[in-house]
Amino acid sequence: MMVLYHLHNPTAPAFVTTCNVCHLDIETGQGWRCEVCPDYDVCNSCYQKDGGIDHPHKLTNHPSMAERDAQNKEARQLRVLQLRKMLDLLVHASQCRSAHCQYPNCRKVKGLFRHGIQCKTRASGGCVLCKKMWYLLQLHARACKESECHVPRCRDLKEHLRRLQQQSDSRRRAAVMEMMRQSCRGCC
Structure with missing residues (x-):
């Protein structure tokens, strides 16, 4: 069933990213990702609270697929x-x-x-x-x-x-x- 959903919605994310701080799902284009650590993601609200201070590496804004397509x-x-x-x-x-x-x-x-x-x-x-x-x-x-x-x-x-x-x-x-x-x- 999921295969059919993704065939009809190709821009929908196939995997949901979870915030490493609050453990809530991050909507596409609404999170920050570590450039060094694999699978370290933070949602916008947690990033705005502490600015990524709790993490030793730089966090970059993770744009949505539509934003990336527009940039390209x-x-x-x-x-x-x-x-x-x-x-x-x-x-x-x-x-x-x-x-x-x-x-x-x-x-x-x-x-x-x-x-x-x-x-x-x-x-x-x-x-x-x-x-x-x-x-x-x-x-x-x-x-x-x-x-x-x-x-x-x-x-x-x-x-x-x-x-x-x-x-x-x-x-x-x-x-x-x-x-x-x-x-x-x-x-x-």
């Missing part, structure tokens, strides 16, 4: 926003001809381009700056829809991605055809 969603949205800004900067820097550009970090990206041209180690040799540059260029190429893009290596990378997609499609088609051949042999 915010972090993901922030990362997407940062990547968009970085890709916009990449496009700007590839077209900018000003030596004293006011666009934030334009000179840094131009320096990254210059480094990529002059570097002897390269990304395959383990150069961190080259790896960053190639990562940005590949992200841009995947999202770019312009046929006459001015970002360095964009057309080459798009062509490479197109070939990889064709190879993947060919392998998938061949696998499907092979499965169909094998299933036809079994029915004859």
